[in-house]
Amino acid sequence: MRALLWVIGVVAGVLILLGLILEAVRWLIIIGVIALVIVIVWGVVKGRQAVQHQGRRR
Incomplete structure (x- = not known):
């Protein structure tokens, strides 16, 4: 019974x-x-912005 509770607890913890x-x-x-x-x-x-900035230089 105690082992079953441990298994259920471990499985529940893993699922969480x-x-x-x-x-x-x-x-x-x-x-x-x-x-x-x-x-x-x-x-x-x-x-x-870079394209517009290049256009202003020309």
């Missing part, structure tokens, strides 16, 4: 940790996608 890890991974993916979009937008803005 797995749930937390999967939740963390989901949030990390969301944050990564947001960061990627920001970097792309920033690159486009900087690229347009």
Whole structure:
């Protein structure tokens, strides 16, 4: 009986940790996608500024 309680406790702990890890991974993916979009937008803005700046020199 005691061993069964230990097994149930360990399995429950593993499931809780797995749930937390999967939740963390989901949030990390969301944050990564947001960061990627920001970097792309920033690159486009900087690229347009560089092109406009070159046009003024000529």
